[in-house]
Amino acid sequence: MSDDSSAQPPDACWLVELAGVDGRRYAYRVYASKQALPGDLFWSALHHHDAGPLPRALDLFDTALIRLLA
Numbered sequence: 001m002s003d004d005s006s007a008q009p010p011d012a013c014w015l016v017e018l019a020g021v022d023g024r025r026y027a028y029r030v031y032a033s034k035q036a037l038p039g040d041l042f043w044s045a046l047h048h049h050d051a052g053p054l055p056r057a058l059d060l061f062d063t064a065l066i067r068l069l070a
Contacts, residue, residue, distance in 0.1 A: 008033030016045035
């Protein structure tokens with residue numbers, strides 16, 4: 001078992017909105033550190049979306065809206 005002491009525990013909640021191929025926007029809460037990279041937040045939400053039954057989301061980073069909630 002490895003101990004990654006550089007990993008930050010989730011201390012914030014982010015809202016990540018993804019654009020769907022059906023023209024809708026899908027919003028996800030992503031729990032991560034306040035120092036999380038926007039790309040990591042995007043991929044976390046996209047992978048969660050792809051695992052569900054909803055229409056495909058665009059995998060274009062610049063179509064996402066990312067906001068810190070708390």
